[in-house]
Amino acid sequence: MGKRKRRKQGRNQEPNLDKDRSKPTSDKDATNRIPNKKDLRKTISQVIQNRKAELITEFYLQRKFNQSVTLNNFLEQWVNGFENQVKKKEKTAIEYDRKVEKINDDGQPFKHRSK
Incomplete structure (x- = not known):
């Protein structure tokens, strides 16, 4: 019983791709590997x-x-609550801007000028 000799690949030959199946050779092979x-x-x-x-x-x-x-329901409720808080803050900021605009030149707040 003799030992089998492995044939060495030459330097100029391309490596045998069939041996290494773990690395994909192309995108098509990568999806199926x-x-x-x-x-x-x-x-x-x-x-x-x-x-x-x-x-x-x-x-x-x-x-x-x-x-x-469930975790998903809780996260949805939490995100919705956070969005509602942001909307409330935007609303109060708009109301504050309107109140500031109503202040007349005399420095009297929230009263319209008398004609």
């Missing part, structure tokens, strides 16, 4: 961590508000 086990483990553990964090925050919110709240 199977990811490495390490990459899969990382993404799976990341997904699990994210889901754990979501569940923990949902549990906390349910305990705090004594009702069933």
Whole structure:
């Protein structure tokens, strides 16, 4: 039983692309390639961590508000509340500008000039 000799590739030859399947050769291959086990483990553990964090925050919110709240609903309500606060502040700023405009030259605020 003799040992098989591997044929060495010449310097001028292009490398054999069939050997290395982990690296994509083109965009078409990149979409169809199977990811490495390490990459899969990382993404799976990341997904699990994210889901754990979501569940923990949902549990906390349910305990705090004594009702069933999903994280997405809570975030939507929070964003809407923040937008409403911004709208209120803009409204008060506009009202303040109008009051300032009503002050007449004598320095008497909020009274229209008598004709």
